[in-house]
Amino acid sequence: MMAMDVTNELRASARTFVKRYLIPREQEVEESGEVPVEIVELMRDAGFFGMRLPEAYGGMALSFGQYASVVKEFGRTSWAFFGVFDDNNGMGSELILASGSQAVKDRVLPELATGKALASFALTEPEAGSDAASIKTTAQRLDDGFLVTGRKQFISNACKSTYFTVIARSVDATGASLGHSAFLVDRRTPGLTIGPAERLMSWRGACQHEVVLDNCVLERSSLLGDEGEGLRGALDALKTGRLIVAAWALGAAQRALELGAAYAATRRQFGVPIGDFQGVQWHVADAATQLAAANALLDKVVDDLDRGLARMRDAAMVKLLSTETASRVADSMIQVHGGVGLSRDLPLERILRDLRACRIIEGTSEIQRSIIARSLIKEAAQGRPPV
Numbered sequence: 001m002m003a004m005d006v007t008n009e010l011r012a013s014a015r016t017f018v019k020r021y022l023i024p025r026e027q028e029v030e031e032s033g034e035v036p037v038e039i040v041e042l043m044r045d046a047g048f049f050g051m052r053l054p055e056a057y058g059g060m061a062l063s064f065g066q067y068a069s070v071v072k073e074f075g076r077t078s079w080a081f082f083g084v085f086d087d088n089n090g091m092g093s094e095l096i097l098a099s100g101s102q103a104v105k106d107r108v109l110p111e112l113a114t115g116k117a118l119a120s121f122a123l124t125e126p127e128a129g130s131d132a133a134s135i136k137t138t139a140q141r142l143d144d145g146f147l148v149t150g151r152k153q154f155i156s157n158a159c160k161s162t163y164f165t166v167i168a169r170s171v172d173a174t175g176a177s178l179g180h181s182a183f184l185v186d187r188r189t190p191g192l193t194i195g196p197a198e199r200l201m202s203w204r205g206a207c208q209h210e211v212v213l214d215n216c217v218l219e220r221s222s223l224l225g226d227e228g229e230g231l232r233g234a235l236d237a238l239k240t241g242r243l244i245v246a247a248w249a250l251g252a253a254q255r256a257l258e259l260g261a262a263y264a265a266t267r268r269q270f271g272v273p274i275g276d277f278q279g280v281q282w283h284v285a286d287a288a289t290q291l292a293a294a295n296a297l298l299d300k301v302v303d304d305l306d307r308g309l310a311r312m313r314d315a316a317m318v319k320l321l322s323t324e325t326a327s328r329v330a331d332s333m334i335q336v337h338g339g340v341g342l343s344r345d346l347p348l349e350r351i352l353r354d355l356r357a358c359r360i361i362e363g364t365s366e367i368q369r370s371i372i373a374r375s376l377i378k379e380a381a382q383g384r385p386p387v
């Protein structure tokens with residue numbers, strides 16, 4: 001089968017899954033703050049946990065483009081559903097796959113690919129968000145391992161994860177810094193505790209928590225890659241993480257647009273459908289046009305990524321454009337609905353709240369702009385025109 005046929009087939013089956021099993025339960029997740037266990041089981045059976053992982057570890061080895069097309073479909077419903085398997089396919093497994101020892105990969109990745117275990121990525125701290133290099137969590141060398149101490153904040157999936165990829169500052173016995181390193185930390189490690197859930201306006205049910213590491217003793221094999229190289233690996237992984245957030249956001253905005261257009265066709269005021277009014281038409285037209293443009297850029301950069309051509313600034317542009325556009329579209333479709341757009345009985349207000357987080361995670365919009373501008377200005381200083 002041609003690659004495009006496979007992508008279309010994957011996307012169609014993800015759409016059916018989302019429509020049949022998830023959309024009918026999304027309101028329940030908003031109310032309970034939890035993804036039902038049987039839904040997690042269904043997602044396991046459908047193979048969503050290992051889509052990006054290699055077949056050797058039980059995954060499906062999808063290309064990035066194929067995965068992004070599935071993620072767009074998951075954008076049609078609460079982030080909480082996607083959040084259950086997002087880290088297994090992305091930030092929670094990427095450094096293990098790229099830099100873990102063969103023994104660690106053989107042990108951990110099959111559990112992640114089947115969804116038997118969940119993964120989290122833990123970089124952010126109370127005093128280090130955008131400025132990730134300023135993290136205070138330390139990893140002190142021991143004779144045959146490391147002693148890790150610190151606090152991580154906003155860690156997605158922490159309530160359920162077995163494995164945490166933790167970024168810490170390596171220090172020697174005198175406390176001198178050896179740079180940032182990445183570690184695989186098992187939830188059962190003595191000294192690791194999970195704080196209460198953060199009470200956020202977005203992503204209800206996706207469980208963000210503080211993770212405290214109090215003198216956690218890790219084996220030598222927990223180090224992922226070389227000492228001092230962990231932050232570079234994490235920032236590399238953010239390139240794909242940003243594209244994934246963008247794909248989810250565009251899927252969410254697509255659903256908002258469909259709801260808005262359908263409402264414009266049926267709601268009547270002044271004796272005619274509100275879609276007859278130019279003021280409403282422009283909301284729909286602008287939303288559709290801006291979404292088409294953002295989707296085109298995402299699809300191009302995702303294709304570039306699969307061919308090894310996507311740069312950090314390309315992913316930053318996609319994330320910036322997609323998440324800002326998607327938020328505007330959701331807001332505009334609430335406007336088309338008038339007062340009922342604010343009702344918790346419709347998904348629009350939840351879509352807007354879920355999208356709000358997308359402009360902050362994996363680097364805020366301001367940080368994306370800074371990545372784009374710094375890269376262009378650096379090239380200009382070298383006499384290279386922007387491409």
Ligand SMILES: Cc1cc2nc3c(=O)[nH]c(=O)nc-3n(C[C@H](O)[C@H](O)[C@H](O)COP(=O)(O)OP(=O)(O)OC[C@H]3O[C@@H](n4cnc5c(N)ncnc54)[C@H](O)[C@@H]3O)c2cc1C
Nearest residue numbers: 121122123124129130154155156357360361362363364366
């Ligand atoms: C729902 C959710 C889930 C998350 N999940 C995870 C997770 O699983 N793992 C994890 O490690 N982290 C996670 N995070 C943390 C997230 O990555 C950070 O919130 C994000 O990087 C921003 O950091 P901050 O919140 O500390 O904001 P700050 O860095 O304090 O920024 C505050 C404001 O200052 C601006 N700002 C900061 N520096 C600059 C600059 N140089 N130029 C211009 N403006 C600047 C920012 O854009 C922002 O507007 C999550 C956050 C949320 C909300």
